[in-house]
Amino acid sequence: MSPSSEDYLEAIYRLSMLGKTGVRSSDVASLLKVAKPSVNRALKMLTDGGWITQEPYALIYLTEEGLKTAESIFSRHRTLQLFLREVLKVEEPIAEDDACKMEHVISDETMKAIHSFMKGYFSP
Structure with a gap:
């Protein structure tokens, strides 16, 4: 796609x-x-x-x-956006724009690593 x-x-x-x-x-x-x-x-x-x-x-x-595909795309987008905003402290409009670009090209391996990092980052 x-x-x-x-x-x-x-x-x-x-x-x-x-x-x-x-x-x-x-x-x-x-x-x-x-x-x-x-x-x-x-x-x-x-x-x-x-x-x-x-x-x-x-x-x-x-x-x-x-629905399955859209949920996956949306999840990548949100995870990347949160990573950029909360971890790297990128301003919201830039984080949104960059997440939209990155979600299409990021490898599954890198996405899984970011997702795992974010789980730990937001855990107490």
Whole structure:
């Protein structure tokens, strides 16, 4: 999956966590600050990949595989963001931007090491 597709999947996941029964493409466009035609192209790829379902002009839903993948992406993002902010003391906007970039390229091994470190860092 491309970094762009991961961003769209994560956005759908974040919006679905707000308690909505489904996600509107206009909300995805607004969250990612992109044009609706860009969202429509991404949604087609995510549908073809089996990560989401959507009827034309209807709400977007994560599939079981899409939910699993989105949760993983979101977890990487949050862990990296917390690491940058709390451990390295990077300012919030920069930490957010850097975490978004890093989540797509970081190895599983390094991510596991950061995750383990963060567990110990926040434990009493």
